[in-house]
Amino acid sequence: MSTEPKISLRGVVKRFGPKVVLNGIDLDVATGESVAIIGGSGSGKSVTLKCILGLMAPEEGSIKIDGIETVRMATGERDRLMRQVGMLFQHAALFDSLSVWENVAFALRLYSNIDKQEARQQAIEKLAQVGLGEEVCDINPAELSGGMRKRVGLARAIATEPALVFFDEPTTGLDPIMGDIIDQLIVKCVKELGATALTITHDMDSARTIADRIAMIYEGKIVWAGPVSEIDHSGNPIVEQFIEGRVDGPIEIEGRKRALA
Amino acid sequence: MRWNFLALIGRVVLAFLATAGRLAIFTATGVQHCFLPPWYFRLIGRQMMSIGYYSLPVIGLTAFFTGAVLALQIFIGSSRFNAESAVATIVVIGITRELGPVIGGLMVAGRVSAAMAAEIGTMRVTEQIDALTTLSTNPFKYLVAPRLIAATLMMPLLVLVADIIGVFGGYAVSTTKLNFNAGMYLKRTFEFLEFEDVASGLVKAAVFGFLIALMGCYHGFNSSGGAQGVGRATTNAVVSASILILTANYLVTELFFAT
Numbered sequence: 078m079s080t081e082p083k084i085s086l087r088g089v090v091k092r093f094g095p096k097v098v099l100n101g102i103d104l105d106v107a108t109g110e111s112v113a114i115i116g117g118s119g120s121g122k123s124v125t126l127k128c129i130l131g132l133m134a135p136e137e138g139s140i141k142i143d144g145i146e147t148v149r150m151a152t153g154e155r156d157r158l159m160r161q162v163g164m165l166f167q168h169a170a171l172f173d174s175l176s177v178w179e180n181v182a183f184a185l186r187l188y189s190n191i192d193k194q195e196a197r198q199q200a201i202e203k204l205a206q207v208g209l210g211e212e213v214c215d216i217n218p219a220e221l222s223g224g225m226r227k228r229v230g231l232a233r234a235i236a237t238e239p240a241l242v243f244f245d246e247p248t249t250g251l252d253p254i255m256g257d258i259i260d261q262l263i264v265k266c267v268k269e270l271g272a273t274a275l276t277i278t279h280d281m282d283s284a285r286t287i288a289d290r291i292a293m294i295y296e297g298k299i300v301w302a303g304p305v306s307e308i309d310h311s312g313n314p315i316v317e318q319f320i321e322g323r324v325d326g327p328i329e330i331e332g333r334k335r336a337l338a
Numbered sequence: 339m340r341w342n343f344l345a346l347i348g349r350v351v352l353a354f355l356a357t358a359g360r361l362a363i364f365t366a367t368g369v370q371h372c373f374l375p376p377w378y379f380r381l382i383g384r385q386m387m388s389i390g391y392y393s394l395p396v397i398g399l400t401a402f403f404t405g406a407v408l409a410l411q412i413f414i415g416s417s418r419f420n421a422e423s424a425v426a427t428i429v430v431i432g433i434t435r436e437l438g439p440v441i442g443g444l445m446v447a448g449r450v451s452a453a454m455a456a457e458i459g460t461m462r463v464t465e466q467i468d469a470l471t472t473l474s475t476n477p478f479k480y481l482v483a484p485r486l487i488a489a490t491l492m493m494p495l496l497v498l499v500a501d502i503i504g505v506f507g508g509y510a511v512s513t514t515k516l517n518f519n520a521g522m523y524l525k526r527t528f529e530f531l532e533f534e535d536v537a538s539g540l541v542k543a544a545v546f547g548f549l550i551a552l553m554g555c556y557h558g559f560n561s562s563g564g565a566q567g568v569g570r571a572t573t574n575a576v577v578s579a580s581i582l583i584l585t586a587n588y589l590v591t592e593l594f595f596a597t
Binding site for chain 2: 127130131132152155156157158159160162163164166167168170171172173183184187188233243
């Protein structure tokens with residue numbers, strides 16, 4: 078069995094002007110593993126994900142997928158790499174100009190030589206996997222509720238049966254029941270695909286449900302990483318404050334003192 | 339105080355150069371994707387409909403009234419030295435060489451450039467462009483190239499229609515209001531019209547079409563900051579497309595004038 082991690086980040090640094098958002102991120106995700114990166118707002122979770130996906134270029138450090146360096150990778154090469162990737166965006170990011178089934182079948186129609194009818198049929202099957210019926214197929218994404226949009230986004234993310242799936246705040250904006258449904262669907266889909274998954278979230282319930290392992294990011298660094306079962310006994314005051322949701326502790330929250338004064 | 343003023347000038351110049359550099363890279367990348375496969379013919383066709391067919395009412399109305407006003411104004415001016423017979427010739431040359439492409443370009447800039455910036459800008463702020471990338475689709479190939487191709491191809495056709503309707507506007511006013519003989523007016527219209535008059539207008543139209551799509555895509559692509567950012571991108575797209583149309587109009591005219 079290969080010991081090469083599926084995703085490997087070493088010393089990743091990303092700055093926006095004088096502000097250092099990522100300050101040397103080190104993280105490994107093994108093949109078939111599901112890892113959740115947790116952290117407060119503005120801690121650099123989304124930037125980490127965008128750097129891995131190549132949507133942003135880090136100033137320093139190395140990001141490898143399957144042992145291949147992806148920082149400053151040529152566009153064509155990255156397009157090929159992206160074919161093994163699925164991504165569920167925070168607000169689903171469905172294409173307004175396409176119907177639900179066209180969204181789900183977008184990559185299918187792009188890579189495989191299938192006709193419109195077959196693509197639609199495959200989209201219906203993927204929608205069924207996330208609990209949606211054929212009746213939503215021809216609807217415009219703008220007509221869907223938040224939970225349904227997330228489900229369609231999930232169906233689109235898994236449509237090409239990717240080896241690597243990313244989830245950006247999958248439960249944000251959903252009520253707790255719908256949030257739990259989405260979490261369960263993510264677990265089911267990732268298991269069925271046998272994929273490696275990386276989730277960023279600040280929802281601890283979601284992280285506990287989805288992940289095998291959790292990494293906590295704070296001030297642009299991974300301050301703790303370990304199995305889900307160990308997070309309640311991490312011994313790390315930053316992690317403890319975050320999972321207990323306490324105001325007092327080592328985590329510096331911008332404007333907190335002013336707001337509570 | 340003096341140094342602060344110099345620093346301000348420096349900042350403005352640096353910001354201008356940075357924008358010019360970004361625009362040059364964006365243009366080069368967009369043009370490159372117009373010539374390299376794969377081509378999304380369905381998207382090109384959809385853009386051609388949106389830019390060409392749906393702009394026809396705006397172009398038609400504008401051209402008609404421009405031709406009509408031109409005939410009235412030239413009649414007033416030329417009657418001062420008994421040259422009323424030149425109205426038809428000046429209307430057709432004015433419309434084909436200048437007013438058809440420029441007025442048409444400005445109208446399409448208002449309609450199309452704004453729509454492109456708003457659509458692509460919304461896609462940017464709602465992460466749809468990022469989603470394209472994660473679906474291994476190059477946003478330049480999917481969003482920018484079809485718009486550049488469609489606008490560059492459709493603008494000359496629109497201007498050709500504008501030329502015909504504009505000349506008809508002049509004809510309608512001249513024959514109904516200024517008592518011109520219809521046959522004589524048409525004879526005068528085509529008597530001194532040369533191929534170059536129409537061709538130079540169509541070349542201008544192609545350049546304007548490219549600029550309109552480029553500005554719409556560039557500002558949409560680089561929008562940020564939610565609804566306000568999209569609004570800003572839309573305004574910037576229309577303003578910059580209009581300025582570039584007027585600048586390019588002079589440069590292309592100069593080019594044709596020199597040859």
